[in-house]
Structure formats: C-alpha cells, structure tokens
Amino acid sequence: MQRKYSLKFKKLKRIPALVLASVTIGVLSALLTDTLKLVTEHYEGQLYDRFQEHNALIIALPFAGFIAILLLRHFLFRNTVNKGMREAIDCLSARTKYLPAYKIPSHYFNGFLTVIFGGSTGIEVSTVVATATVGSLSSQKTTWLKRYKNELICAGIAAGITALFNAPAAGVVFALEVFAQKINKRHLLSIGAAALTAYAVNLGLGDEPVFHLTVTHWNTFAMPYFVLLGIFGGIFSTWLTRSIVWVKDVSQVIENTFVKILLGSVVISVFIFIFPNLYGEGYASINAMENSPITTQALLSLAMVLMIKPVVTSLTLTAGGDGGVFAPSLFMGAFLGFLMASLLNTYFHAGVIPVNFIVIGMAALLSGSIHAPLTSIFLLCAVTGNYTLFVPIVVASVVAKIVARLILPYTVYSYSPVFRNKN
Structure with missing residues (x-):
C-alpha cells in the first residue's frame, strides 16, 4: 500500500515539471515562429516588389530558391529530403523515434527560401515540424520526460500554430485533431500550457495579425x-x-x-x-x-x-x-x-x-x-x-x-x- 502511494506521489510531482517543460516549449516555439514569419514576410515583399518592377526576374527566382535548398540539404542537412508534417506524424506513431535537431534549421531555412523566392506555398509546415522538433528534443532531456514525448511534441505543434496565427484555441485543436494519437489529461495540460505561453509571447511582442479581414455581421x-x-x-x-x-x-x-x-x-x-x-x-x-x-x-x-x-x-x-x-x-x-x-x-x-x-x-x-x-x-x-x-x-x-x-x-x-x- 505504501509503495502504491509512493508511486502516485512521484507521478503527481512530475506534473509541475511537465507544465514547466511545456511552458519552455511555448516560449521557444513562439520565438522561432515569430522570427520565421517576420523575416519571410519582409524578404517575400522585397523580392515580390523587385519582380513587379522587373518582370523578367521571375525566370530566375524560383530556380534560385530551389537550388539554394538543394545545396543546403547536401552540405548541411545530411542530404535528407523534408517530408513535411508526415515527419511529425510518423514520429508520434513510433515510441522510440525522435525528430533530430537538424530538422529545426532545415525546415526553418527551407521554408523561408521556398516562399521568398516565389514557391507557391507557405511556412505553416516548416513551422509545425520545427516546433514539433523543439518538443521532441525537450522530451529527451530527462529519462522520465521520454514518457511524455507525444505530449511535448503536440505542445510544440500547438505553440507553433498559436504563434503563427495568434490563435491559441486553433493551436490546441489542431494538435489534438490532426496529430494526437490519444487525448488524456496530460495532453490537454501540456498542449494548453504551451499554446497559452506562445500566445502570451505574441502579445508581449505586439505581433501583427496575418490577415486584416473585418467582419461585422451576416445575413x-x-x-x-x-x-x-x-x-x-x-x-x-x-x-x-x-x-x-x-x-x-x-x-x-x-x-x-x-x-x-x-x-x-x-x-x-x-x-x-x-x-x-x-x-x-x-x-x-x-x-x-x-x-x-x-x-x-x-x-x-x-x-x-x-x-x-x-x-x-x-x-x-x-x-x-x-x-x-x-x-x-x-x-x-x-x-x-x-x-x-x-x-x-x-x-x-x-x-x-x-x-x-x-x-x-x-x-x-x-x-x-x-x-x-x-x-x-x-x-x-x-x-x-x-x-x-x-x-x-x-x-x-x-x-x-x-x-x-x-x-x-x-x-x-x-x-x-x-x-x-x-x-
């Protein structure tokens, strides 16, 4: 009986540490996302303006971006092709599989280069996989945190979407609806803590909304x-x-x-x-x-x-x-x-x-x-x-x-x- 209560007490002691890890993930993911969003918007706008002034530039822009990605992949990122959100989903499905640290700069720079040079997509996938990697790396810091790998990866995903769109509810729901293999109290606690933290960071930084659409009523x-x-x-x-x-x-x-x-x-x-x-x-x-x-x-x-x-x-x-x-x-x-x-x-x-x-x-x-x-x-x-x-x-x-x-x-x-x- 005493051993049973001892184990229960240890599990309860881990909850504050899990929340602290989730908060840390929220801060790091928000900073990672906000910097990627800001530099991408800036340079995308700059190159798009150059294209509007000199239309012939479009002949070279996408090609330059893809070649830069190829060179980075070959010389810095182990010559591996990014597989998008599938990487995070596969990692969540395998108990002993983790997202390697190089996935953060790989997706960060590849997403940035893709969009600014005209690639017709966005940085959402780059953000999600990079912040999922932050969660994956956090789960490897201590032995007991490995038990919460999925919770912390989902926390990173929720924080990334929250920071990208300034939408904590959407970040939480996206992590649960698309990625979570199961939903329990630990998932809700970890994901919620990370999303709210990312939202607080956005408020502190005065982050501008992605869209400027004003809705007043509907008929x-x-x-x-x-x-x-x-x-x-x-x-x-x-x-x-x-x-x-x-x-x-x-x-x-x-x-x-x-x-x-x-x-x-x-x-x-x-x-x-x-x-x-x-x-x-x-x-x-x-x-x-x-x-x-x-x-x-x-x-x-x-x-x-x-x-x-x-x-x-x-x-x-x-x-x-x-x-x-x-x-x-x-x-x-x-x-x-x-x-x-x-x-x-x-x-x-x-x-x-x-x-x-x-x-x-x-x-x-x-x-x-x-x-x-x-x-x-x-x-x-x-x-x-x-x-x-x-x-x-x-x-x-x-x-x-x-x-x-x-x-x-x-x-x-x-x-x-x-x-x-x-x-």
Whole structure:
C-alpha cells in the first residue's frame, strides 16, 4: 500500500515539471515562429516588389530558391529530403523515434527560401515540424520526460500554430485533431500550457495579425449560399490533394533532381508571370481582395488562379520546396469565396457580403484539405477577431469535410500507396 502511494506521489510531482517543460516549449516555439514569419514576410515583399518592377526576374527566382535548398540539404542537412508534417506524424506513431535537431534549421531555412523566392506555398509546415522538433528534443532531456514525448511534441505543434496565427484555441485543436494519437489529461495540460505561453509571447511582442479581414455581421438569407460554398470547398480541396499526390507520383519517373528543379521552376515561373497572385504564400492578395474591382476579366482571372494554384503548389513541393496544403487551402478558399460572392452579386443581385464569403471559403477549403473542421472553425474565428461568423463557418466546414471524404478518403497527411492501388 505504501509503495502504491509512493508511486502516485512521484507521478503527481512530475506534473509541475511537465507544465514547466511545456511552458519552455511555448516560449521557444513562439520565438522561432515569430522570427520565421517576420523575416519571410519582409524578404517575400522585397523580392515580390523587385519582380513587379522587373518582370523578367521571375525566370530566375524560383530556380534560385530551389537550388539554394538543394545545396543546403547536401552540405548541411545530411542530404535528407523534408517530408513535411508526415515527419511529425510518423514520429508520434513510433515510441522510440525522435525528430533530430537538424530538422529545426532545415525546415526553418527551407521554408523561408521556398516562399521568398516565389514557391507557391507557405511556412505553416516548416513551422509545425520545427516546433514539433523543439518538443521532441525537450522530451529527451530527462529519462522520465521520454514518457511524455507525444505530449511535448503536440505542445510544440500547438505553440507553433498559436504563434503563427495568434490563435491559441486553433493551436490546441489542431494538435489534438490532426496529430494526437490519444487525448488524456496530460495532453490537454501540456498542449494548453504551451499554446497559452506562445500566445502570451505574441502579445508581449505586439505581433501583427496575418490577415486584416473585418467582419461585422451576416445575413440569414445567405445560409444556403454558405452551404453551397462548403460543397465547392470540399470539391476544390480534393483537387488540391489529388494534384499534389498525382504530381508527386509522376515526378518519380524523373530520377535526376536537377532536371526536376529545372522543369518545375520553368512552369512555376510561367504561371507566376501570367498570374502574379501565385507568388509565395499569397496572403497579401487575400488582404487586398475585398477592395478588388469586379469585372468580367477579373472574375475569369480569379477562376484561373483557383484552378492553377494546386498545380503550382504541387510543382513547388516536387522541386524540393518546403510546404504543404495549409497556406494553399487558405489562399484557394479566399479566392473561391470572393469569386462566388462576386458572381452572386453581379449576376444574381444577391446582396451578399464578400468578406464573409472570403473567410468562410478559407475555413471550408482548409477543413476539406486536412479533414479537420474544428481547426478551421477556431482558426478563422481567430483570424477575424470575433465569433460573428461562427455558425456559417461551422456549417461550411462540416459540409466541406463530408464532401471531401466522400470524394477522397485521405489527405496529403494520411495518403499512402494503399489508396493509390484502390483508386
């Protein structure tokens, strides 16, 4: 009996230490994320301005970025290819597997170089894997912390998303919904402590929001349109997933890495030259979208960008860029929502509010792409700074996931050759 109480007391003593480790992870992950976000935004803007002044530069920019990533991988990062969020998922699935320390600078610099040189993706995956690595390394500091490896990795992931979007609820839900193998009190404690700490660091640093979208109200008569937006969101999310999987499979025929980079860079450069909105993560385009002029040519351009974005993203990843579907989903969702609102107002005089469709479209595409409606709901509510659109976001996100699952049973995170053989 005495031994039983002794073991219980030892476990209780570990809880404060687990919280302290999670808080430390939250601080480190927030600083890592904020620096990556700031330098990426700065240099992406600088190079995009140079491209706008001298359009011919786009011929060299993506190629330069992919070559820089290749050289870094060869000389500094053990010549291993980054596999995106799959690395964190695999690490969580294997009890004795850990993320090596070099994954932090590898994803940090690869994500930075991919986006600033025009690669059509974002730094979300780089952030998640780098901060997951912070959690993995923390779990190796003492023998007993190894028991909480999964909790601390998920804590790093939650802190990374929190710092990136200034959204602690979204960070917590994303770690639990997409990554956690199981959910218990230790998971909730560790993830919550890390996310709140990262949020506090952001507040202390005066971090600026990624998106500047102001939502005031929504009209109940628009609810059928939101359901329709959710359906289209699910359809287009599978187009993004299929594009990435298909291009990845086809590219395996090309064994020469330099040829992959060259071919991918040429196609990406051509598309960006025609549609500059495809440059980088494209968040600046989303922020400016609400005030865009509505003309037939503009609507056609929106539709073309919506269709081409998955192809350019797929080529970016195949050529060696660091990224995934997170940023492309938000980008495509915003374009889909604005396109739908513009069509409804221009040709059917529906009188809908475009910014609402932008936000709800982002939630729908993200939900369909990663099969995580709760993450989409809390992330997009945080993006707008209020819960005004909570009900329509819930509706569109759930509908999008259902439609996406009916079309494809997997995401880019869960895809394996088994699904390819079935299809």
